[in-house]
Amino acid sequence: MRIWNVDGATTGIMYSRFYGVFFTLENTEKLIPAGLYEVKITYSPKFSPKKVYNEFKGVPELKNVKGRSGIRIHMGNYKYNVTGCIAIGSTIATNCNAIFDSMNAYRRFMNYLYSQGIDVFTLDIIDATCTTLADEEDGK
DSSP, rough: OOEEEEETTEEEEEEEEETTTEEEEEEGGGOOSSEEEEEEOOOOOEEEEEEEETTTSSSEEEOTTTTOEEEEEEEESSSGOSSEEEEEEEETTTTSSSSSSHHHHHHHHHHHHHHTTTTTTEEEEEEEEEEEEEHHTTTT
């Protein structure tokens, strides 16, 4: 669920009753359209050769994103780390424009998927975005 849009970074929360809560980050200029997506663990030429990603033999890829391909869930802290993908983290900046502890969050997420034998799952992207922190305080 996308919640905050601050300084070109869109942050939110990814939740499952099975693996818990993560903070998410997207570049506001390259948001994935809201909707329901099949996600598959697949080889990524960009990410898979890197050590942390290689531990899991693939990187989550959103399928059937209209007009786009290679959309991944990966590590990142700032909007420039996610050209058109989703980064996950364990904590969020006070002003909600960045996420942190991304490597540990990614490992926790992937360890859960692999421990359960999950290589395909569904992700529902929901917009509930505030454009500023003042909007949130005003209840908009």
